[in-house]
Amino acid sequence: MSWLKQMKGDAYIGYRAIVVHPLKKLVSQDGRTGKQRFLDNYATEGLVPTGDEDQHALLAASRCINCGLCDFHDLVLGTVPRHQYSGMSLFPVAYTRWTSDLARLSKAVHEVTDDALAAGEAVCPTRVPLRILAAYVRRKTGEVAKAMSP
Numbered sequence: 001m002s003w004l005k006q007m008k009g010d011a012y013i014g015y016r017a018i019v020v021h022p023l024k025k026l027v028s029q030d031g032r033t034g035k036q037r038f039l040d041n042y043a044t045e046g047l048v049p050t051g052d053e054d055q056h057a058l059l060a061a062s063r064c065i066n067c068g069l070c071d072f073h074d075l076v077l078g079t080v081p082r083h084q085y086s087g088m089s090l091f092p093v094a095y096t097r098w099t100s101d102l103a104r105l106s107k108a109v110h111e112v113t114d115d116a117l118a119a120g121e122a123v124c125p126t127r128v129p130l131r132i133l134a135a136y137v138r139r140k141t142g143e144v145a146k147a148m149s150p
């Protein structure tokens with residue numbers, strides 16, 4: 001009777017959406033927006049919300065197959081300790097996905113030049129737009145710094 005289980009699950013979700021949620025909103029004294037509530041809960045951990053404007057960059061990041069070819073063009077790798085920065089290949093596979101690390105990376109992500117990123121893009125087999133991702137990460141780094149400041 002898996003269909004009955006499914007129906008019960010759907011009915012419960014519908015009940016929550018149509019009855020419980022609107023009633024909770026009606027009696028709630030909390031005037032904060034969803035974004036503000038998110039920031040109040042998670043900003044201290046370096047987590048910032050993603051918006052519609054972030055979708056393009058995040059979709060592009062998902063094309064990375066983590067081959068590491070672009071890292072050969074990353075001159076910052078030789079100048080920054082690995083625990084601070086591990087190469088431009090981490091823009092798509094890590095830095096775009098987890099903003100908690102951005103506070104400690106802020107110096108390195110600003111040092112990677114557009115020329116180096118362009119060279120990385122040129123050898124990328126899946127055409128990941130590293131310059132767009134670097135700009136995204138730099139913008140998010142600013143948002144994290146702002147959210148974490150008292």
Ligand code: SF4
Pocket residue numbers: 063064065066067068069070071088089092120123124125126127128130
């Ligand atoms: S070359 Fe492209 S696919 Fe390979 S790690 Fe770099 S961004 Fe990812």
